[in-house]
Amino acid sequence: MIVDCLQYSKPSRERFLEWQAGRVGCVHVTLAVWETARETLSVIGQWNDLFAENADLVALARTAEEIQAIAASGRTAVVFGFQNTAPLEDDIRLVQVFHDLGVRIVQLTYNTQNSIAAGCWENEDSGLSTHVGRQFVRELNQVGMLIDLSHCSERTCLDTIEASSAPVAVTHANPIEFVGSEVELGRRPKSTEVLNALVARGGVVGLSPYVRMLKNGIHTTEQEFVDMISWSVDKFGAEHVALGTDFYTGYGIEAVKWWRMGRWGRESPFPIDEQAPVVEWPAWFTSPEAFPSMVAAMEKSGFGTTELDLVLGGNWIRLFGEVFDRQTP
Template sequence: MRGRFWIGLALAAASAPVAAQSVEARLDRFLATRPVIDGHNDLPWELREKYGASPERARLDGDTSRAAEPLQTDLPRLKRGGYAAQFWSVWIPAATTGPAAVETTIEQIDIVRRMVAAHPDRLTLATTAAEVETARRAGKIASLIGAEGGGQIDGNLSILRQYRALGVLYLTLTHTRNVGWADSGTDVPDTRGLTDFGRQVIAEMNRIGMIVDLSHTSPDTMRAAIAASKAPVMFSHSNAYAVNPHPRNVPDDVLALLKANGGVVMVNVYPVFVSAKVRAWQAEKAAAEARLTGSPAGLMLGAPKAEVEAKLAVWVAANPQPPVTAADVADHVEHIARIAGRDHVGLGGDYDGISGTGPEGMKGVDGWRLLFAELMRRGWSDADLARLAGGNILRVMRRVEAVAAR
């Protein structure tokens, strides 16, 4: 009996690395043949802020994680992650409004186009699902564009149309603030859905082949937009509210509506949206900052900024952020798949829009490998993983194009 015990222990120890190797080998085979299409990356704004809006200075063909101004994105990591396409977000701060919002958005579009022009052997612009497929066959990463915030059209449908002409494929209806015709999930409710103009925006997006993106919107606006849209919608970088009740995440009743609409939720890796423990920790950190500053808003009032930051660093050292792993991200994927179906979940990392770092081992754009490996261990087939990786968003793109063509 004792001999059998030790033999069993030895076999278990030997099988663990073999199992890890088999997952890694399967992962390499999978990524060699299945495209990864990520719905949201904020690299353009990081290039603007850290590199003077110069894609050339950023040296994206090297390891940007080790740069003096580190990034979460570079071409080698995109290749390792198996990317066929990336939606680059032409985000601007929600506080930028009016004509300045339009001007800043155009500047962001220009950064994307210059970034692609600087790497013609690795990147190419794309505006359709067919162009994504063509880019993949050519061994290039298709660069798609999404605008993150309805305020960027400055209440003008002609500006919306011109963004589409410049290659913008989706518009996120709000960012962190309401826009007058749609509510943000992180602002005080105002329209509680969509105004008449908001429904006009949806109708015009359907007509010109622009995807309606509902990340950042309130649940009421999500429901109203799904009801108004004749084409599938997307959530370019959102998670499941039932797993982590953060206002940026999607409630179950909306997930059920999404299934009928044909849309997709693209899961992100921002720790505060992934983990309820991190969300609680951030609230405690904000309270500690408020105590240090004497300001309920934590605005560094009443004390020198450097002094407050030093004291806050001491607090963080004593109260570190709870760990987040690929398993936590997989919990969101599986919940969305249970409620909406495996045809309605995708990937939208929010890389280079994440303050701090992403989940353990997922701190850059090649991090999806860990999520795929986790889901493989949970029994996901290659066919299901292929839909998650890019098949579902390609289907949404084709359907949006078909609605516009009608």
């Protein structure tokens, strides 16, 4: 089963049909980046409509078992996640409230500093904050939310891996040691120190064909992407490497401005080229329909069945099972 541990496309039946064509059993989708609690409730309402209208293709999953049952029925299981703690609005009791609504994965911050943690765009990196950050990590652990560190700073990653009583995830980022530190302005790729600490505690990293995190950008070949998977498996272990494509489509320039600076900025920290396409994907991964080709390339590169099962989905299912089901009521 293929689990893609992050996509952020504008949701529609067209996308769900691509998931089916790509034999994707589970997708972790993003409900919110800068959205408030109230706005996020409406996003959940829109998803509820989509589930009702597309019950032949998709269903919400709240546990690892539900994911497996939905995938076994030939549909795609959707796992709700936040790419920021903005919807929690510094109210620790909203962790349980959003868990009750199906949210299972929460990234501590999206690029910039917030009350909980430093993001990867900060020049001064104070990591997980002393009071708010540490109390929220404990709450997320207790409620059964998987903590995602993808857009967090180096030190936030190290602090959180240490502070968390449950294993954590980097749902969508590539290793600096493989792709180089210069591929992306925003310091998104993860250091070997972070990834070693992550896997030592049972965490999983999802690799991405997002061109701003690939060594050769838009020119990266499918074989070079598979080489990054092989390298990562050799370096960090087949039980800890998986997929998180970061795939998205369907947005205009306004969405890019929203992601970059929410409502907090009048100027984007990085220039936005209004003429350029919102996003470009390598020719061999222009939609999730491309997964079977990627799997074939992995088989050709020597991945055995056990390794394939782990990397394509087994590692995420194992981690989801450990975290989502440890809820202490």
